[in-house]
Amino acid sequence: xxxxxxxxxxxxxxxxxxxxxxxxxxxxxxxxxxxxxxxxxxxxxxxxxxxxxxxxxxxxxxxxxxxxxxxxxxxxxxxxxxxxxxxxxxxxxxxxxxxxxxxxxxxxxxxxxxxxxxxxxxxxxxxxxxxxxxxxxxxxxxxxxxxxxxxxxxxxxxxxxxxxxxxxxxxxxxxxxxxxxxxxxxxxxxxxxxxxxxxxxxxxxxxxxxxxxxxxxxxxxxxxxxxxxxxxxxxxxxxxxxxxxxxxxxxxxxxxxxxxxxxxxxxxxxxxxxxxxxxxxxxxxxxxxxxxxxxxxxxxxxxxxxxxxxxxxxxxxxxxxxxxxxxxxxxxxxxxxxxxxxxxxxxxxxxxxxxxxxxxxxxxxxxxxxxxxxxxxxxxxxxxxxxxxxxxxxxxxxxxxxxxxxxxxxxxxxxxxxxxxxxxxxxxxxxxxxxxxxxxxxxxxxxxxxxxxxxxxxxxxxxxxxxxxxxxxxxxxxxxxxxxxxxxxxxxxxxxxxxxxxxxxxxxxxxxxxxxxxxxxxxxxxxxxxxxxxxxxxxxxxxxxxxxxxxxxxxxxxxxxxxxxxxxxxxxxxxxxxxxxxxxxxxxxxxxxxxxxxxxxxxxxxxxxxxxxxxxxxxxxxxxxxxxxxxxxxxxxxxxxxxxxxxxxxxxxxxxxxxxxxxxxxxxxxxxxxxxxxxxxxxxxxxxxxxxxxxxxxxxxxxxxxxxxxxxxxxxxxxxxxxxxxxxxxxxxxxxxxxxxxxxxxxxxxxxxxxxxxxxxxxxxxxxxxxxxxxxxxxxxxxxxxxxxxxxxxxxxxxxxxxxxxxxxxxxxxxxxxxxxxxxxxxxxxxxxxxxxxxxxxxxxxxxxxxxxxxxxxxxxxxxxxxxxxxxxxxxxxxxxx
Ligand SMILES: [Zn+2]
Ligand SMILES: [Zn+2]
Numbered sequence: 001x002x003x004x005x006x007x008x009x010x011x012x013x014x015x016x017x018x019x020x021x022x023x024x025x026x027x028x029x030x031x032x033x034x035x036x037x038x039x040x041x042x043x044x045x046x047x048x049x050x051x052x053x054x055x056x057x058x059x060x061x062x063x064x065x066x067x068x069x070x071x072x073x074x075x076x077x078x079x080x081x082x083x084x085x086x087x088x089x090x091x092x093x094x095x096x097x098x099x100x101x102x103x104x105x106x107x108x109x110x111x112x113x114x115x116x117x118x119x120x121x122x123x124x125x126x127x128x129x130x131x132x133x134x135x136x137x138x139x140x141x142x143x144x145x146x147x148x149x150x151x152x153x154x155x156x157x158x159x160x161x162x163x164x165x166x167x168x169x170x171x172x173x174x175x176x177x178x179x180x181x182x183x184x185x186x187x188x189x190x191x192x193x194x195x196x197x198x199x200x201x202x203x204x205x206x207x208x209x210x211x212x213x214x215x216x217x218x219x220x221x222x223x224x225x226x227x228x229x230x231x232x233x234x235x236x237x238x239x240x241x242x243x244x245x246x247x248x249x250x251x252x253x254x255x256x257x258x259x260x261x262x263x264x265x266x267x268x269x270x271x272x273x274x275x276x277x278x279x280x281x282x283x284x285x286x287x288x289x290x291x292x293x294x295x296x297x298x299x300x301x302x303x304x305x306x307x308x309x310x311x312x313x314x315x316x317x318x319x320x321x322x323x324x325x326x327x328x329x330x331x332x333x334x335x336x337x338x339x340x341x342x343x344x345x346x347x348x349x350x351x352x353x354x355x356x357x358x359x360x361x362x363x364x365x366x367x368x369x370x371x372x373x374x375x376x377x378x379x380x381x382x383x384x385x386x387x388x389x390x391x392x393x394x395x396x397x398x399x400x401x402x403x404x405x406x407x408x409x410x411x412x413x414x415x416x417x418x419x420x421x422x423x424x425x426x427x428x429x430x431x432x433x434x435x436x437x438x439x440x441x442x443x444x445x446x447x448x449x450x451x452x453x454x455x456x457x458x459x460x461x462x463x464x465x466x467x468x469x470x471x472x473x474x475x476x477x478x479x480x481x482x483x484x485x486x487x488x489x490x491x492x493x494x495x496x497x498x499x500x501x502x503x504x505x506x507x508x509x510x511x512x513x514x515x516x517x518x519x520x521x522x523x524x525x526x527x528x529x530x531x532x533x534x535x536x537x538x539x540x541x542x543x544x545x546x547x548x549x550x551x552x553x554x555x556x557x558x559x560x561x562x563x564x565x566x567x568x569x570x571x572x573x574x575x576x577x578x579x580x581x582x583x584x585x586x587x588x589x590x591x592x593x594x595x596x597x598x599x600x601x602x603x604x605x606x607x608x609x610x611x612x613x614x615x616x617x618x619x620x621x622x623x624x625x626x627x628x629x630x631x632x633x634x635x636x637x638x639x640x641x642x643x644x645x646x647x648x649x650x651x652x653x654x655x656x657x658x659x660x661x662x663x664x665x666x667x668x669x670x671x672x673x674x675x676x677x678x679x680x681x682x683x684x685x686x687x688x689x690x691x692x693x694x695x696x697x698x699x700x701x702x703x704x705x706x707x708x709x710x711x712x713x714x715x716x717x718x719x720x721x722x723x724x725x726x727x728x729x730x731x732x733x734x735x736x737x738x739x740x741x742x743x744x745x746x747x748x749x750x751x752x753x754x755x756x757x758x759x760x761x762x763x764x765x766x767x768x769x770x771x772x773x774x775x776x777x778x779x780x781x782x783x784x785x786x787x788x789x790x791x792x793x794x795x796x797x798x799x800x801x802x803x804x805x806x807x808x809x810x811x812x813x814x815x816x817x818x819x820x821x822x823x824x825x826x827x828x829x830x831x832x833x834x835x836x837x838x839x840x841x842x843x844x845x846x847x848x849x850x851x852x853x854x855x856x857x858x859x860x861x862x863x864x865x866x867x868x869x870x871x872x873x874x875x876x877x878x879x880x881x882x
Pocket of ligand 1: 175176177178179344345346347348349
């Protein structure tokens, strides 16, 4: 075993071994209980980022845990075709060749994307392999593969035939850059400082004298105004019924209408009505039978309805129009105004409300059912507070716009008849219109929203609609693991679609996890420059340490504070495990784990203690993993391995391992080291798969051991927790710790051996006497005196642990006069530290500005300094006392 842990080589070895052995895939023949998950499919354009790494580490922990518990585990990996994102990427690479999608045409362009997908689309799979994820690669799925395409067509046609899908002219969110419709949740809102423009609309016939003033943030849309609306209760505008107004610059005659939708408090109380460019105006327009004037082209430039502004970009048009309004006296004033502006979640371009013919799904019934199953507990949310957001969204849901005007994606299984104008739906290309029999039919040019196909993921990736053994055995899935950011996009829609088409929930449990933020808890983004590359972290610190760093941090906020320091810390943890394992392995070379060791009172105190602690660990880690408390489980393991096993137990048994081979004391120490290490490695395996496999392979084998830790059985607590033993050990450890503190505070060099006097009575006395050797070994004590009437030796420092008095004589150990000077100097320094802390804590500026946690830390620091001062003062007094 190498002296240093070198992850790279070890990781590669075991990755290949596991895959070659086929451990990642379920074994359909065994009569085991099943456990299944579908991976949230990354985009084919994706390169492994921190979000993927975190999401998949969580799932991998569950998969490995369940496998070891004896389940037949199916974890389906997959990728999403990611309509808009992929189209953008391929268009960019085309433009480097001087090509464009328009030049290539639809079919050729789609061919190019398929080629691109074959070359780059599965990059992320190999990166996930590096991360150690143990999903069943032979079951991998793609949202555009044959099975999924079939599922998409089946679902679309059934929804259409049952009246859930309809087509209509509506105001949708339009991205002028991606040139497609977006669903409501694909729009991200941001507060923006803008202006409110007050524009004069003259009355017809009184053009130069009388006008109504209208306030707007988007003056360019006035080109599409078809009315001015006021509230019928508004005194300012009474008695104007039947009046006409003239649209400034354009000259179009528009009516004044009354509608109680208008808020008299906003602006001037008069509203310009632009039915083709605002969802609320659209409704008013319908009510009053107003005409629709669309003034925008798909790319956000002004169309022929914009008169002399035709061809201008929407923002250029705004500038020109404002100048003209001002020059001609139509602009009354401008005011600063903060409003919410929607942006495309893909490209960041401000979206336009835009009138167009789109396909929608009615959400009412589907949402109601999705709500019901969660209310009834058929799907459990972890943590449960996410249910609230889920319900809220379902209660306020709008119909889902599912058509996208891009070329990459699932085409609608819909053909339009050029003769009777009716619609024919079909899975395969029909040769004639199903209504009039005409052969002049054309497939709908839209493609479906990417989330339409991914909403079928849990059942389509298992073989629906065809069915089959995989679907029978593994559907509904057991767990879905997803970030909160796609709760609405994805999780809730999967629930709706699964209920509608399989009559079952898609998964019994949902674990919603936070997203990875930077050290300050802020979202990682390219523009902020705070993005961390997971592959680089894995190379630098090892994959196990990286995985552990993602999991170990507990948070209740939406973003986890990730920091490289933590990964470094867990690399040290991996090294600690390596060194401890190496030590144990060197000391069990003559050991064969044939028969079980009987846990009895004849074992030493520390043996019974570590077994008790270990059995408790097994119980707690198991229950935490069952309840998806990943960080709790990780921290229990960390503290047990580093603290109890390495720092205490191994140190305590070292002398026993030096005894002659075959001695009982040596054998029981070997057996316990072997047993506890093996069990702990198994508990740690889901978190740190590589190092645990490497050490497991080197352990002596017994007849029950499997050829890999990955398929070994999950530990069960085989013994009872013994609290009496734990209490005794805790007291001994406290005494030892206190003596060590005295040694370090008094500057006694680690090589020097000391004398130690302990005063105790009753049970404590016999405990100390029985375990004298532990104290001597771990405090480097030569002469240990324990008794009921031990008196303070001269020139000694003292301390008290519970009811035990501790004395360390210093005579001959230290130069006492120099020691006095040293202690005085330390006290001076502490005094200064205390003064600094007090100054800060009495600074009103600091108290007002600093976050509560910083202030609390400062206060805690002050308490710490005070306690230290007390201790050193006492030491100084004791030395002066002689
Ligand atoms: Zn866009
Ligand atoms: Zn027809």
